[in-house]
Amino acid sequence: MECWSTGVFGLNAPPNRNExxxxxxxxxxxxxxxxxxxxxxxxGASVNDPAWEKIVAVGKKEGKxxxxxxxxxxxxxxxxxxxxxxxxxxxxxxxxxxxxxxxPKLVAELKAQQYRTDLVVAGTTTALEGLAPVNxxxxxxSFLVGPESRDLSKWKAGKLHFSDDAGxxxxxxxxxxxxAFVYNRDSLAPGKIKSWKDLLNPEWKGKIAMxxxxxxxxxLDISTFWYTxxxxxxxxxxxxxxxxxxxxxxxxxxxxxxxxxARGRYPIAxxxxxxxTFQLKAQGLPVELFGxxxxxxxxxxxxxxxxxxxxxxxxxxxxxxxxxxxxxSNEGQxxxxxxxxxxxxxRDVPRDHIPEILLPQEGISYQETYREKYVLxxxxxxxxxxxxxxx
Numbered sequence: 541m542e543c544w545s546t547g548v549f550g551l552n553a554p555p556n557r558n559e560x561x562x563x564x565x566x567x568x569x570x571x572x573x574x575x576x577x578x579x580x581x582x583x584g585a586s587v588n589d590p591a592w593e594k595i596v597a598v599g600k601k602e603g604k605x606x607x608x609x610x611x612x613x614x615x616x617x618x619x620x621x622x623x624x625x626x627x628x629x630x631x632x633x634x635x636x637x638x639x640x641x642x643x644p645k646l647v648a649e650l651k652a653q654q655y656r657t658d659l660v661v662a663g664t665t666t667a668l669e670g671l672a673p674v675n676x677x678x679x680x681x682s683f684l685v686g687p688e689s690r691d692l693s694k695w696k697a698g699k700l701h702f703s704d705d706a707g708x709x710x711x712x713x714x715x716x717x718x719x720a721f722v723y724n725r726d727s728l729a730p731g732k733i734k735s736w737k738d739l740l741n742p743e744w745k746g747k748i749a750m751x752x753x754x755x756x757x758x759x760l761d762i763s764t765f766w767y768t769x770x771x772x773x774x775x776x777x778x779x780x781x782x783x784x785x786x787x788x789x790x791x792x793x794x795x796x797x798x799x800x801x802a803r804g805r806y807p808i809a810x811x812x813x814x815x816x817t818f819q820l821k822a823q824g825l826p827v828e829l830f831g832x833x834x835x836x837x838x839x840x841x842x843x844x845x846x847x848x849x850x851x852x853x854x855x856x857x858x859x860x861x862x863x864x865x866x867x868x869s870n871e872g873q874x875x876x877x878x879x880x881x882x883x884x885x886x887r888d889v890p891r892d893h894i895p896e897i898l899l900p901q902e903g904i905s906y907q908e909t910y911r912e913k914y915v916l917x918x919x920x921x922x923x924x925x926x927x928x929x930x931x
Contacts, residue, residue, distance in 0.1 A: 592686060599858035600629040606856065607863070608646060609661035610845040610880075611636040612815055618879035619661065623866045630859050639663045639845075640755040640792065643670025646851065650676055655853040658860040664703040664910040665756040665918055667710040667849050677849040679708040683857070686865025694870070696885045703847060705912045712910065713868060714846025714882040716898040717839045718761060720810070720832040722798060722817050727807035730828075735836040736766065737773060739782060744808065746787040749797040751811025753790070754922045758842070759811035764909045765832070765840050767921045772837045780928045802827050813844060814881040814898060831897030840907040841900055846882045847910070 609619050620632040637645070642662045647670070649656060660667070660677065671677045684690065684700070692698050701712040720736075733739065739748060751759035766774045782788065789806060791797050798816050800806045802825040820827050833839025848867070854860050866872045873884040883891050883899055891899055900906060908914075 589687070595685070595858045595861050599856070599862040600627065602856040602859045603629060604631045604633055604856055605659065605859040605863045606633040606635075606657045607659045607661060608635050608637065608642050608657055610813075610815070611638060612819065612879075614819065614879045615815060615845070618875045619867075622871060622875050623863055626866060627862060630862065632863070638792070638794065639666050639757050642666050643676075643756075646671065647674055647676055650674075650852060655851075655855050657851045658854040658856050659863060660849045660851060661845055662847065662849075663756055663761070663845065664710055664712075664843055664847055664912075664915050665760060667847060668704055668912055668915045669918060670756065671849065672704065672709050676852055677709050678852050678854075680711055680850050680864075681708065683850050683861050683864055684711075684868075685861055686868075688865045688869040688872075689861075694886050694888055696887060701885055703843065703910050703912060703915070710847050710849050712843045712847050712885065713873065714877060714880065714884045715841050715843050715900060715908075715910070716814070716882045716894070717900055717906065718765070718832045718842040718909070719758070719812070719814050719817075719898065720762070720830045720835055722801050722809045722812050723828055723830055724801050724804050724807045724826055725828045726826045727804050730830070733808075733830070733835070735773075737778065739786065739808070740778075744786060747807050748786055749789040749791065749800055749806040749809040751790075751794055751797060751809075752792050753811070753925055755792060757794075757811060758813055758844075759790070760918055760921070761842050761909050762810055762832075763921055763925065764914050764918060765907065767924070768907075768914065768917070769837065774837065776924060779925065783925065783928050798827065814895075815845075815879070818881050829895065829897065831895075834897060838906075839904075840909055843910040844882055845880060846876075846884075 607619060609615065616634055616636050620634050624630065624632055639662045642660060643666050646657060646660065660671065667677060692700065695701070702708065703710040703712055751757050753759035753763040763779065766779050767776065769775065770777075789797070794812050794816055797806065797809045798812045798820060801809045802820055814829055817827050817829055831839060848864070850860060867876065868886070870886065870888055873886045873889045877884045877889055877891075878893055881894060881898065883894055
């Protein structure tokens with residue numbers, strides 16, 4: 541179909557051969573420019589923004605960005621490959637480790653004045669209890685200067701979200717309804733557990749594993765929900781009963797307890813993340829997730845590893861700005877969401893790959909255990925658990 545316009549090409553009549561050739565010579569370079577501009581925008585480059593262009597140039601010269609993040613090969617790829625494809629001049633030096641290891645490692649580095657790390661992807665307990673009190677992380681606003689970082693229209697409620705009350709130190713870009721537990725589908729019928737209190741039944745004695753609730757991670761996150769919901773029949777009484785009567789096997793090794801579930805040694809494991817469970821399930825092992833919203837006490841939301849902070853004296857400041865800009869882009873969030881199993885707070889990121897039981901639903905109010913008021917209670921919670929275990 542052909543269309544001619546008097547506003548651009550002259551008269552409303554079919555052009556002759558010479559006229560068409562002239563137009564083709566005109567259109568070709570215009571199309572090239574449009575493709576270049578649209579590609580630049582899609583990847584977070586800035587058109588007519590000299591300040592951002594300078595950051596890009598300096599970031600490329602820095603040549604590296606160092607990130608602490610969660611373990612797992614899929615997650616590592618999500619945090620590295622896309623960015624390095626976009627900026628091949630910048631190496632992503634990514635160290636994956638359990639959340640409980642992040643703060644001690646980073647604080648030791650800073651105390652030795654060895655400023656190597658730029659960004660930390662970890663849970664809110666690590667950020668707000670392990671890093672913020674010792675000034676190991678800094679306000680992020682001066683790092684959120686890229687086109688994607690500044691475009692708030694794409695985000696839930698038209699803003700970026702933070703776990704800290706000041707809204708500066710720990711950026712939240714994803715969440716999910718917390719996994720209540722992982723279970724062996726050959727050993728446990730899905731409807732068998734309807735309430736957290738069902739775990740107190742004698743039949744589960746010696747059959748429950750848990751990610752150590754005294755350290756940062758899913759075990760402590762779930763214990764926080766228990767501790768703060770006495771009105772739901774949980775609270776201190778429930779925690780004390782669970783830990784003193786049910787012979788809970790606690791471990792710091794997430795992989796170990798999920799493997800135990802897969803082999804049927806412990807049919808139930810409280811605290812492991814969905815990421816590792818997804819990986820084992822994809823391998824054909826009989827492991828399933830049970831979302832907290834499926835229990836009578838209701839669901840609560842965790843940020844898990846959907847948070848990031850900027851480290852004090854970041855050695856590659858401009859590369860860190862580029863990294864944040866890419867991570868917050870549609871491409872960065874889609875890749876991360878698929879690897880982590882968390883829902884992005886960016887509204888244009890699909891959610892069809894996430895099990896419905898883990899998706900926060902519109903119009904439902906969830907307790908957000910990653911908020912500062914809950915995180916700062918966790919020392920009190922750990923002290924109570926230690927006391928209960930000593931009796």
